[in-house]
Amino acid sequence: MKLSVLYRGALETCNYDCSYCPFAKRTETPEKRLQDTESLQKFLNWVKQETAVQFSIFFTPWGEALPIARYQRAITELSHLPHVEKVAMQTNLSARLDFLQDADRSRVALWCTYHPSQVSRARFVQQCQTLLEQEVRFSVGVVGKPSHFEEIQRLRQDLPEQVYLWVNAYQRGAQIYPYSPEQREFLKALDPFFEHNTVRYASRGKACFAGETVITIDEHGDIRRCHFVDQVLGNIHDPDWKSALQPRLCSRGFCDCHIGYVHLKELELYSVYQDGVLERIPVL
Ligand code: SF4
Numbered sequence: 001m002k003l004s005v006l007y008r009g010a011l012e013t014c015n016y017d018c019s020y021c022p023f024a025k026r027t028e029t030p031e032k033r034l035q036d037t038e039s040l041q042k043f044l045n046w047v048k049q050e051t052a053v054q055f056s057i058f059f060t061p062w063g064e065a066l067p068i069a070r071y072q073r074a075i076t077e078l079s080h081l082p083h084v085e086k087v088a089m090q091t092n093l094s095a096r097l098d099f100l101q102d103a104d105r106s107r108v109a110l111w112c113t114y115h116p117s118q119v120s121r122a123r124f125v126q127q128c129q130t131l132l133e134q135e136v137r138f139s140v141g142v143v144g145k146p147s148h149f150e151e152i153q154r155l156r157q158d159l160p161e162q163v164y165l166w167v168n169a170y171q172r173g174a175q176i177y178p179y180s181p182e183q184r185e186f187l188k189a190l191d192p193f194f195e196h197n198t199v200r201y202a203s204r205g206k207a208c209f210a211g212e213t214v215i216t217i218d219e220h221g222d223i224r225r226c227h228f229v230d231q232v233l234g235n236i237h238d239p240d241w242k243s244a245l246q247p248r249l250c251s252r253g254f255c256d257c258h259i260g261y262v263h264l265k266e267l268e269l270y271s272v273y274q275d276g277v278l279e280r281i282p283v284l
């Protein structure tokens with residue numbers, strides 16, 4: 001049985017301070033750190049014991065986790081488990097990357113977001129170069145704010161051609177930024193799949209792999225189909241947790257985030273991303 005798991009623990013801090021960030025604006029208290037450490041350990045124990053499941057694990061923290069030693073150890077440990085096919089993480093790529101030397105790097109993947117207001121492009125590209133040297137799979141992306149356009153273009157020029165660059169549609173409030181046709185063309189020339197991210201997919205009642213072959217798990221071990229539907233389906237510490245997995249229809253009005261709509265069956269995006277669904281690397 002194959003299962004993709006998006007894990008989001010109690011972590012809610014970040015070393016960056018992006019203006020467009022909806023979360024990660026809190027300071028980590030000792031209590032929160034302890035809670036996150038304990039819940040991460042319980043999650044790891046559960047993965048270790050469920051040897052009949054072929055896992056792909058994707059850390060989608062509510063903040064930045066890659067510089068934190070407990071998450072580096074988790075990635076390293078998971079990458080060596082025979083029943084873990086992949087361990088991926090969303091990151092701003094600010095962390096030292098030495099720890100990857102101890103991981104099975106053929107099973108590690110990173111979703112790396114460039115935040116032009118927080119780090120120089122030269123430093124970010126240097127980190128990407130380290131990943132290339134270490135043969136770690138990764139995608140790179142940027143929020144498509146009009147003020148970022150020049151930086152996005154320069155980033156594309158600085159990265160080797162084989163590195164996929166995605167651009168997320170900039171959300172102004174609850175609305176997607178009203179790009180002009182020229183702006184759309186500009187971004188499509190940089191990211192051939194940019195248009196996928198500019199749509200609020202009407203998903204209610206539509207079949208989705210979320211809750212069937214993809215789940216999210218929180219710091220309590222609660223299982224949900226995705227990060228966007230709050231209904232709890234079960235808990236990983238229940239002996240019959242697998243009974244929570246079944247074909248499901250989306251109960252939300254729309255889905256507009258890659259980590260959600262990529263699993264919407266009618267979009268058939270698994271054929272676009274194949275082995276790179278979680279870390280967002282399409283087959284180009
Ligand atoms: S790096 Fe990510 S989590 Fe951190 S402030 Fe920026 S958008 Fe938020």
Ligand code: SF4
Nearest residue numbers: 203208226250255260
């Ligand atoms: S379509 Fe999006 S919101 Fe609906 S279940 Fe799937 S991932 Fe969740």
